[in-house]
Amino acid sequence: MSAQFLxxxxxxHIHSEDSVKxxxxxxxxxxxxxxxxxxxxxxxxxxxxxxxxVLSCVVAEYTLTKYLLKKEPTFMDGSAIITGVLLxxxxxxxxxxxxxxxxxxxxIGVGKIAFGGLGNNPxxxxxxxxxxxxxxxxxxxxxxxxxxVSRFQFLDATTxxxxxxxxxxxxxxxxxxxxxxxxxxxxMNMLLGGLGGSIGEVSAIALIVGFVYxxxxxxxxxxxxxxxxxxxxxxxxxxxLFNPDKFADPVFHLLTGGVMLGAFFMATDYVxxxxxxxxxxxxxxxxxxxxxxxxxxxxxxxxxxxAILIMNGFVPLMNKYIKPKRFGIKKNG
Amino acid sequence: MGGVHPAENKFTVDKPxxxxxxxxxxxxxxxxxxxxxxxxxxxxxxxxxxxxIIASSSGFVSANIHAxxxxxxxxxxxxxxxxGYKRDAIIIKAGKEEQEWEESIDLSDDxxxxxxxxxxxxxxxxxxxxxxxxxxxTFPSHVKLSxxxxxxxxxLILNGVECEPYLxxxxxxxxxxxxxxxxxxxxxxxxxxxxxxxIGIENNKPDAIEKIAELINGENGMMVQPLKVQYPQGGExxxxxxxxxxxxxxxxxxxxxxxVVHNVGTAFAVYEAIQKNKPLLERVVTITGKDVKNxxxxxxxxxxxxxxxxEAAGGIPENTGKVISxxxxxxxxxxxxxxxxxxxxxxxxLIPNEEAKRGKMKVCIRCSKCVDVCPMGLEPYLLMxxxxxxxxxxxxxxxxxxxxxxxxxxxxxxxxxxxLDYIRLGxxxxxxxxxxxxx
Numbered sequence: 069m070s071a072q073f074l075x076x077x078x079x080x081h082i083h084s085e086d087s088v089k090x091x092x093x094x095x096x097x098x099x100x101x102x103x104x105x106x107x108x109x110x111x112x113x114x115x116x117x118x119x120x121x122v123l124s125c126v127v128a129e130y131t132l133t134k135y136l137l138k139k140e141p142t143f144m145d146g147s148a149i150i151t152g153v154l155l156x157x158x159x160x161x162x163x164x165x166x167x168x169x170x171x172x173x174x175x176i177g178v179g180k181i182a183f184g185g186l187g188n189n190p191x192x193x194x195x196x197x198x199x200x201x202x203x204x205x206x207x208x209x210x211x212x213x214x215x216x217v218s219r220f221q222f223l224d225a226t227t228x229x230x231x232x233x234x235x236x237x238x239x240x241x242x243x244x245x246x247x248x249x250x251x252x253x254x255x256m257n258m259l260l261g262g263l264g265g266s267i268g269e270v271s272a273i274a275l276i277v278g279f280v281y282x283x284x285x286x287x288x289x290x291x292x293x294x295x296x297x298x299x300x301x302x303x304x305x306x307x308x309l310f311n312p313d314k315f316a317d318p319v320f321h322l323l324t325g326g327v328m329l330g331a332f333f334m335a336t337d338y339v340x341x342x343x344x345x346x347x348x349x350x351x352x353x354x355x356x357x358x359x360x361x362x363x364x365x366x367x368x369x370x371x372x373x374x375a376i377l378i379m380n381g382f383v384p385l386m387n388k389y390i391k392p393k394r395f396g397i398k399k400n401g
Numbered sequence: 402m403g404g405v406h407p408a409e410n411k412f413t414v415d416k417p418x419x420x421x422x423x424x425x426x427x428x429x430x431x432x433x434x435x436x437x438x439x440x441x442x443x444x445x446x447x448x449x450x451x452x453x454i455i456a457s458s459s460g461f462v463s464a465n466i467h468a469x470x471x472x473x474x475x476x477x478x479x480x481x482x483x484x485g486y487k488r489d490a491i492i493i494k495a496g497k498e499e500q501e502w503e504e505s506i507d508l509s510d511d512x513x514x515x516x517x518x519x520x521x522x523x524x525x526x527x528x529x530x531x532x533x534x535x536x537x538x539t540f541p542s543h544v545k546l547s548x549x550x551x552x553x554x555x556x557l558i559l560n561g562v563e564c565e566p567y568l569x570x571x572x573x574x575x576x577x578x579x580x581x582x583x584x585x586x587x588x589x590x591x592x593x594x595x596x597x598x599x600i601g602i603e604n605n606k607p608d609a610i611e612k613i614a615e616l617i618n619g620e621n622g623m624m625v626q627p628l629k630v631q632y633p634q635g636g637e638x639x640x641x642x643x644x645x646x647x648x649x650x651x652x653x654x655x656x657x658x659x660x661v662v663h664n665v666g667t668a669f670a671v672y673e674a675i676q677k678n679k680p681l682l683e684r685v686v687t688i689t690g691k692d693v694k695n696x697x698x699x700x701x702x703x704x705x706x707x708x709x710x711x712e713a714a715g716g717i718p719e720n721t722g723k724v725i726s727x728x729x730x731x732x733x734x735x736x737x738x739x740x741x742x743x744x745x746x747x748x749x750x751l752i753p754n755e756e757a758k759r760g761k762m763k764v765c766i767r768c769s770k771c772v773d774v775c776p777m778g779l780e781p782y783l784l785m786x787x788x789x790x791x792x793x794x795x796x797x798x799x800x801x802x803x804x805x806x807x808x809x810x811x812x813x814x815x816x817x818x819x820x821l822d823y824i825r826l827g828x829x830x831x832x833x834x835x836x837x838x839x840x
Contacts, residue, residue, distance in 0.1 A: 080808030
């Protein structure tokens with residue numbers, strides 16, 4: 069052992085076990101329970117849409133990074149897979165193949181590569197793709213296969229409305245909530261998985277399992293999801309107490325639509341969420357507030373995607389002005 | 402706030418401190434401390450005894466250097482030290498009078514408890530003994546004990562945290578030299594004129610906590626503070642915060658909150674200097690690594706080549722890729738094993754090839770883990786970017802100078818980004834810009 073082979077570098081000389089790949093694949097593992105439940109509820113459509121979305125996202129990431137950015141493609145770091153899964157989780161299981169491919173291209177191309185690839189995109193790519201599809205192809209994007217009905221069919225699935233849409237239309241038509249509620253699945257069913265909607269939002273419990281896994285593996289912290297869900301709970305609770313005939317109760321709001329999916333998996337996206345704890349809490353509260361506003365007063369029955377995208381836009385500002393608590397510096401001092 | 406939990410790998414916890422045989426030649430650098438290098442006071446071919454002063458302090462912030470073996474001053478030469486630069490050193494070759502010690506030194510093991518010297522005498526004697534911070538910072542101890550006018554010390558905090566992975570020198574010292582450390586603490590308390598002392602020890606050393614707590618039972622004003630296991634709990638500012646919940650102000654010193662912190666190793670050296678007339682000649686060094694045959698804790702004469710320790714621990718493993726002086730989080734990588742052990746060498750760590758190289762840097766995914774782990778509440782990702790873009794006014798504004806260089810950010814970054822490297826560069830540039838501005 070001669071001395072000339074010694075590596076000399078500045079400290080630290082050891083590194084944690086964390087790597088981008090490990091974190092990203094951790095998120096993918098956390099998404100699997102929801103996919104499994106969705107497969108059980110919606111059948112092959114759920115898996116087909118997810119696989120196609122992942123495949124097109126990965127291919128888009130690879131080709132665009134290589135030929136447009138002219139960088140070494142890092143498509144296997146897992147981030148494109150997550151975008152693919154999340155995009156699929158935000159669409160109906162009956163979405164036609166061409167829409168999936170267009171959505172993936174927009175998510176990766178416009179949402180991510182246009183800004184310089186991983187780490188540089190201001191908006192959550194999956195949501196960019198999802199919102200693009202929703203605005204461009206509203207009909208296939210809001211034709212929700214009925215749970216458990218057409219699990220082995222794909223293209224001609226029987227479709228129905230989501231609970232959120234049912235309530236929204238009913239309330240707009242002047243019917244009391246209690247009557248509308250009686251036509252919906254029970255909360256227990258919603259929790260376990262059994263309500264119409266996007267692939268990923270079918271089972272709150274499966275999403276919670278994924279969330280707990282990510283907390284345990286220290287992939288994310290609790291701040292954003294708790295701030296967001298807490299805000300939705302408090303605001304919808306206040307509205308419900310104010311007029312239970314016109315506003316659904318807070319439990320309904322938490323169990324339906326994309327609240328859990330958005331809170332655990334999309335608002336917590338590293339790249340597009342704030343860097344400080346204080347920023348994360350404000351970010352979560354902001355998403356919660358906007359979600360409730362859109363759901364109750366807006367034109368769309370569901371507002372999680374828009375709320376997250378809008379708050380994404382504030383993240384650079386928050387990072388600039390919200391600083392961590394510095395050691396040894398008193399506030400205002 | 403902040404902090405990380407690297408694998409402890411303290412292989413030498415159960416290895417009692419062994420005296421390493423004095424080498425036949427030592428190279429003693431004249432700058433082993435923060436501050437001005439000492440000035441040689443011996444001549445070539447002069448005979449020296451163990452403990453004889455060979456270079457004397459050349460300013461207030463400087464430290465005396467003593468001969469650590471008896472023999473002849475062979476030459477003054479430039480010798481590579483842990484910084485990687487060749488620096489002035491005094492080389493002593495052992496003669497036949499190998500065991501000849503300075504007469505005033507008490508070599509017995511008897512514990513001398515009575516502290517008879519006055520405050521001023523203690524500080525003077527500590528300065529004369531060349532004692533510096535033994536935790537690795539090597540700041541001359543007498544300077545820390547000379548409390549500036551207008552400030553008042555309330556607490557002495559002894560640092561027995563040893564939060565660096567692998568290292569066990571302080572741990573063993575607390576177990577084996579507990580009574581001496583306690584007397585050393587008494588001396589330091591007297592020098593500082595304080596009546597409260599806290600000994601901070603991490604919870605991963607329950608035997609040391611128990612031992613020290615037992616020893617101070619009945620001692621006035623001393624207490625043991627068990628601390629959460631977390632790196633960098635042993636950072637001066639972090640330790641003060643954990644022990645008495647005071648925050649050293651940004652840009653300030655512990656004395657600003659009424660505290661002086663000394664390492665337990667320093668307390669032991671102070672004991673030996675004051676009660677035994679023994680200047681700082683040797684120190685405990687942990688020699689360890691995953692593939693080291695006999696990882697050990699050695700009591701080593703200053704100036705001993707690192708290679709002697711490695712040989713005594715079973716030789717250098719075939720796959721060694723990196724040799725570190727100190728711990729893996731803050732230690733310095735050596736480019737040779739001929740470098741002498743200095744006053745601040747707390748450990749020698751041999752890292753195998755597969756762990757010696759850093760991972761390839763990837764893009765920042767803004768996971769905010771670096772912000773999360775920073776014990777000083779800084780934003781490492783931002784400081785790195787600002788430094789890269791040479792926006793040094795913002796580097797300063799975002800408090801880069803508060804960085805304690807603990808390395809938690811680089812350790813934790815999943816993208817293997819060299820955050821601390823850039824922060825160091827930013828700090829250095831900001832410091833020189835501030836100097837320019839003040840001139």
